Amino acid sequence: MKAALSRRQRVALSGFGLLVFFGGWEAAVRTGLLPSGMVPAPSSLWQAWLDEVHGGFWQQAILDSLSHYALGLLFGSVLGALIGLLCGMVPVLDAFLAGIVHLLRPVPGLAWVPFAILWFGLNTSGATFVIAISVFWINFYAAYAAVRSVDPELYELASAFGHGSFFGRLFKVVLPASAPGVMAGLRTGLGQGWMSVVAAELFGVPGIGARMMQASSLLATDVVVVYMLTMALLYAVTDFLFGFVRLRVLRWQA
Amino acid sequence: MPLARLDDVGLSHDGGETFILRHVSLNLHKGEFVALLGPSGVGKSTLLRVLMGLSKPSEGSVTGPQDDVGAAEGRSAGKRRAQALVFQDARLMPWRSVLRNVAFGLEGLGLNRQEKRERALDALRLVGLEEAADRWPKRLSGGQRQRVGVARALTVDPDLLLMDEPFGALDPITRNSLQDELLRIWQQTHKTVLFVTHDIEEALKLATRIVVLSGSPAGITGELTIGAEQKTPDSPAFRMYAARLRAMIAGEPDPGGAPYWRSAEI
Numbered sequence: 250m251k252a253a254l255s256r257r258q259r260v261a262l263s264g265f266g267l268l269v270f271f272g273g274w275e276a277a278v279r280t281g282l283l284p285s286g287m288v289p290a291p292s293s294l295w296q297a298w299l300d301e302v303h304g305g306f307w308q309q310a311i312l313d314s315l316s317h318y319a320l321g322l323l324f325g326s327v328l329g330a331l332i333g334l335l336c337g338m339v340p341v342l343d344a345f346l347a348g349i350v351h352l353l354r355p356v357p358g359l360a361w362v363p364f365a366i367l368w369f370g371l372n373t374s375g376a377t378f379v380i381a382i383s384v385f386w387i388n389f390y391a392a393y394a395a396v397r398s399v400d401p402e403l404y405e406l407a408s409a410f411g412h413g414s415f416f417g418r419l420f421k422v423v424l425p426a427s428a429p430g431v432m433a434g435l436r437t438g439l440g441q442g443w444m445s446v447v448a449a450e451l452f453g454v455p456g457i458g459a460r461m462m463q464a465s466s467l468l469a470t471d472v473v474v475v476y477m478l479t480m481a482l483l484y485a486v487t488d489f490l491f492g493f494v495r496l497r498v499l500r501w502q503a
Numbered sequence: 504m505p506l507a508r509l510d511d512v513g514l515s516h517d518g519g520e521t522f523i524l525r526h527v528s529l530n531l532h533k534g535e536f537v538a539l540l541g542p543s544g545v546g547k548s549t550l551l552r553v554l555m556g557l558s559k560p561s562e563g564s565v566t567g568p569q570d571d572v573g574a575a576e577g578r579s580a581g582k583r584r585a586q587a588l589v590f591q592d593a594r595l596m597p598w599r600s601v602l603r604n605v606a607f608g609l610e611g612l613g614l615n616r617q618e619k620r621e622r623a624l625d626a627l628r629l630v631g632l633e634e635a636a637d638r639w640p641k642r643l644s645g646g647q648r649q650r651v652g653v654a655r656a657l658t659v660d661p662d663l664l665l666m667d668e669p670f671g672a673l674d675p676i677t678r679n680s681l682q683d684e685l686l687r688i689w690q691q692t693h694k695t696v697l698f699v700t701h702d703i704e705e706a707l708k709l710a711t712r713i714v715v716l717s718g719s720p721a722g723i724t725g726e727l728t729i730g731a732e733q734k735t736p737d738s739p740a741f742r743m744y745a746a747r748l749r750a751m752i753a754g755e756p757d758p759g760g761a762p763y764w765r766s767a768e769i
Contacts, residue, residue, distance in 0.1 A: 402594060408557055409588040410608035410659070421610070425598045501598045501639050 289471035294478070297471035306460060311479065314446050314456035317373060318483075321380025321449070322442045328381070329388030329438075330431050336389075337396025338415075338423055350389075358383035359448045371453050379449035384438040391434020395427035429502065432495050439491055443484045505530035506568050506695050507554060507663055513562035513720070514546075514553060522720035523549055527563070529714060529723065531663065536689055536696045538710035540703065542752055546721040547699040548591075548667050554697070555588055555665055568662035582612050587656035589666040593648040595640040601651055602627070602636040608659040626658035627651075629688055646677035653685070657692070666698045670705070682708060703748050707733060707741060715751040725751030 254262070271291045277283045278290040289297070301307040336343045358379050369375035403422045407413055412421045450458030457476050464472035496503070509529040515522045523546045531537060541547050552558045553565060568585040587608060595604045605623040614622070627633045630650040640648060649669055656664055670678040686709060689696055700706050706713045707729060715725040727747065732740040750758050 402590075402592070403596065405557060406590070406594050406596075406607075409555060410655075411584060411611055412607075417611075421607070422596075425596070428598065499598075501600075501641075 286468075287470070289474055293471050294475055297469075298475045301472065301475060307475075307479070310455070310457045310460045310476070311483070313454075314450070314458065315483075317376040317380055317449055317454070317456055318442050318446055320373070320377040321445070322384055322438060324377065325381035325384030325442070326388045326435055326438050329385040330392040330434065333389040333392030333434075334396055334419075334423065334427065334431075337393045337427075338419065354386060358445045359451075362448065362452055365449075366452055373454065375452075376446075376449035376454040376456065380442055380445045383445040383448075384442050387438045387441055388431070388434045391437065392427065392431050395430025395434075396423055398430070399423060399426040429499055432498060436488065436491055436495065439487050440484055443480055443487075446480070506533045507531040507697075508566040509550075509554065509563065510566070511563035512550075512553060512560045512565060514549060514558065515561045518561060522561075524553070524560075524722070525562075525720040526722050527716075531695055531697060533662075533695055534693050536698065536709060536711045538706035538713045539697060539699045539716055540706045540713050540748060540752065541701060541716035541721065543701050545716055545719075547701075547716055550716065550721075551588070551665050551667050551697065551699055554663075555586055582614060582660075584608060584612070584659040584661055586663045586665060587659050587661035589649075589652050589656045589664070589669045591668040591671050593640075593645075593652040595643075595648055595651055595655075597640055599640070600636070601632065601638050601640065601643070604640060604651055605654045605658050607655055612659075622658050623654075626654035629657060629691075630654045630684065644677075645673055646681060649673060649681060650684075653681075653688075657688070657694075662695060664694045664696045666696065668699050668701070671700070671702075678705075685709065703745050703752075704736070706748070707744060708736075713748060715748060717752050717754055724754055725757065 274283075274288075275291045278285055278288060298307070332346075336346055361379055361382050365375040365378045369378055399422060403426060404413075404418055407418055407422050412418065446456065447458035447461065450456040451462060453459060457480055461473050461476045464470075464476070508531070509527055512524060512527045513522055514524040527550060539547050539550065549558065553560050554567060556565070556567065595601075596607070599607070602620070602623050605626055606619045609619045609622060624633060624636060627636055630653050632647060632650050632654065635643065635647065635651075640651070643651065652669065653666075656666075670681050673681065682705065688694075698706075698709060710729055713727045713729060714723055716722070717724040725748070727744060729744070732738065733744045735741055746758055750756065
């Protein structure tokens with residue numbers, strides 16, 4: 250039996266879940282169940298965070314990472330969605346790119362880091378490139394699948410009312426009909442982008458990832474956790490903001 | 504001069520030797536309401552799509568009304584479409600409001616925003632759905648969706664209105680009221696209508712002429728002009744015509760040569 254929960258109940262329950270998580274964590278460290286050298290207690294995070302804020306590291310890391318994230322997300326999403334849409338619409342292009350796609354798809358974003366350094370150097374562009382690559386594939390496949398699942402009868406409708414040309418189909422049918430799928434891809438990309446921020450900054454481009462690496466080399470686990478939580482928070486904020494965009498674009502689905 | 508003309512049209516499956524339609528010739532005259540009657544799956548919709556220009560015939564020729572016919576009738580050329588199609592499944596775009604669904608065919612005709620809105624609203628008024636203009640399609644009932652489909656076709660002011668079993672999926676009560684509404688609109692607008700159906704009673708009720716499509720490959724196996732007396736349900740004339748149409752669909756000889764009730768009267 251699946252009991253239906255109200256929105257309020259779900260929010261309350263998820264808050265309670267977090268409380269149990271952090272409470273259990275704190276208790277485990279205090280009772281010595283988890284050695285404090287291995288895991289910082291949640292209560293010690295506050296001081297670590299304040300230190301980072303007072304030093305200005307926290308704000309700077311967020312700003313740096315945000316710029317990598319935003320640029321990587323922009324390039325990866327736009328290119329991925331665009332090429333995915335075109336592949337879904339143009340069979341010749343789809344067939345031509347099929348081999349190349351299968352070749353490159355399994356390469357993880359992290360594997361591109363050496364090339365990012367070679368091609369772009371230890372700077373924003375290099376980090377942006379790594380993020381863009383991992384976001385690209387998500388959007389490519391989401392857009393491609395969305396176009397392929399457009400009801401073919403809508404193309405007939407478009408032809409019957411004078412919109413049978415390539416651009417007629419693109420703007421009157423493909424873009425609006427695939428919008429839900431494309432939006433789902435963008436949303437997944439928002440999360441994937443934050444995950445790749447760490448990889449993108451591994452090699453020394455300043456940002457949240459780089460700061461985490463520094464802290465972990467000094468075994469400052471509390472600082473590492475502070476940035477982990479920071480990233481979770483940033484993801485939550487971007488996802489929340491994207492919710493408004495999605496609601497606006499997909500009003501008709503409400 | 505007929506408004507639209509099919510001349511010895513044939514259509515084969517994927518350009519091969521298996522024909523769906525063969526030797527179909529049909530003239531449509533201005534102001535007529537023609538029902539294209541035939542069993543399900545015979546190729547009626549295919550014929551409609553050939554006429555609409557959505558499928559190319561393998562043989563024969565198709566002449567449809569041209570887009571500039573309207574110039575002589577007071578409306579400037581290029582702001583209307585020669586033909587419009589009503590689908591069986593309404594086929595509305597879920598991401599467009601009712602009004603914007605109706606305006607779909609008006610886009611690309613060089614109308615400004617206000618003109619498009621007014622013409623779409625006019626069409627919605629004609630089908631009695633003006634107050635639903637800002638609703639989403641999924642909030643409509645089946646009958647309302649079909650009305651929107653009719654409005655979308657009417658708003659481009661076509662010379663030829665092609666309807667592909669538009670009321671086939673509706674419940675009998677809704678179907679009946681939409682049939683009445685269609686007749687009213689037809690009398691009001693004097694459109695030429697080609698109405699595909701597999702329902703003999705529907706064809707008799709609506710059409711001024713019934714063309715029967717049957718066989719495999721499908722061809723025209725009979726044709727009847729319908730007058731007022733054949734339109735009265737359950738009248739002898741209605742029953743006689745229904746019997747003749749059934750025979751035409753089945754490919755049997757026409758039983759209409761000597762109407763039994765007339766020989767009884769003599």
